[in-house]
Amino acid sequence: MRRDPMTGRPRGAIRQQLFGQPVQQTWSALYVMEGLLSAHKEIKWICEIGTGFGSLWLYLAVWGCRNRIPCLSIDKVNRTPPGTQDVAYRLGSQFVQADCFAPAGRQKLLSYMSQGKGEGFLLCDGGDKPREIAEFGPQVPAGTIVLAHDYGTEILPADVEAVPELEYYQPWHDQSMALETLLAVLRRK
Numbered sequence: 241m242r243r244d245p246m247t248g249r250p251r252g253a254i255r256q257q258l259f260g261q262p263v264q265q266t267w268s269a270l271y272v273m274e275g276l277l278s279a280h281k282e283i284k285w286i287c288e289i290g291t292g293f294g295s296l297w298l299y300l301a302v303w304g305c306r307n308r309i310p311c312l313s314i315d316k317v318n319r320t321p322p323g324t325q326d327v328a329y330r331l332g333s334q335f336v337q338a339d340c341f342a343p344a345g346r347q348k349l350l351s352y353m354s355q356g357k358g359e360g361f362l363l364c365d366g367g368d369k370p371r372e373i374a375e376f377g378p379q380v381p382a383g384t385i386v387l388a389h390d391y392g393t394e395i396l397p398a399d400v401e402a403v404p405e406l407e408y409y410q411p412w413h414d415q416s417m418a419l420e421t422l423l424a425v426l427r428r429k
Contacts, residue, residue, distance in 0.1 A: 261321065263295035264365070265389065268419035270299070276385055276412060276425070277303055277361065283385070284358035287349070288313040289340050289376070290366030290389075294320030294328065300363075301333035312352050314340050315366065340366060341375065350379055359383040365390070370399035377428060378405040384428040385409065391424035405429055 256263045258270070265273075277283065286300050286309055297313040297320065304311030311333040318337045320328075325335065334352075338345030353360060359381055364372035369388045373395070377386050386406060388395045400406060409427035416423045 258295040259298055259324070261295050261324065262293050263299075264292055265296055265423075266421055269389070269416075269421035269423050272412065272416045272419065272421050272423055272425065273299075273363075273387070275415075276387075280359070280361075280385065282359050282383070283307075283309060283361050285309060285353065285355070285360040286311040287353060287360060288363045288365065289315075289349070289372050290364070291315035291318075291320055291335065292365070294324040296363075296365075297333065297335070298324055298328050298331075300361075301328040301331040304333055305331040310334070310352075310355075312336065312349075314338060314345060314349055341368075341371065346375075349376065353380055360385070362386045364388045364395075369395035370402075373399065373406060373426070374403050377403050377426070380428050382428050386426040386428060388424040388426065390422050392422060395424060400424055400426065 256266060286304050288297055288300055291297050291313040301311050314336040316339045336348050338348060340346060340349050362380055362384060366372055373386060373388050405428060406426045407429055409425045413425040416425045
């Protein structure tokens with residue numbers, strides 16, 4: 241059985257689904273995201289690094305559509321089923337198939353995050369979370385919420401501490417840890 245390296249607790253192999261397809265986030269992580277998005281009406285854009293199968297992208301696209309907030313997801317590989325893509329596009333969301341660290345992908349991402357002219361919601365859930373928060377965390381506007389998935393396994397407290405422009409966003413981060421969401425909840429200073 242796999243164990244969480246930070247808590248030592250066993251980690252199960254429960255597979256989550258959202259909209260009938262796999263989603264890598266736990267229900268408690270969705271609960272925290274819902275709370276953050278609901279509490280922060282000042283959010284002007286939503287961005288997800290690491291689309292995966294697109295379930296969370298679709299959830300974020302619904303949020304964007306309902307609140308007239310642009311939503312973008314970027315990933316090196318397009319694994320999103322056509323039906324999911326179609327719905328997300330009809331909701332006004334964008335998908336960019338690119339490496340966010342390659343010049344073209346990086347430029348697209350930075351341009352998108354600056355076009356919103358304000359605080360945003362950035363979810364780092366691609367293949368290199370420490371690098372994602374290190375490269376893009378300092379680039380987002382002050383007040384932007386930055387989430388890093390797989391906290392405790394693929395991204396560690398030392399990775400967060402290495403980015404002085406980011407801070408743990410309380411009480412949200414502590415709530416996230418108590419719920420075992422695997423989400424680091426950060427905010428751009």
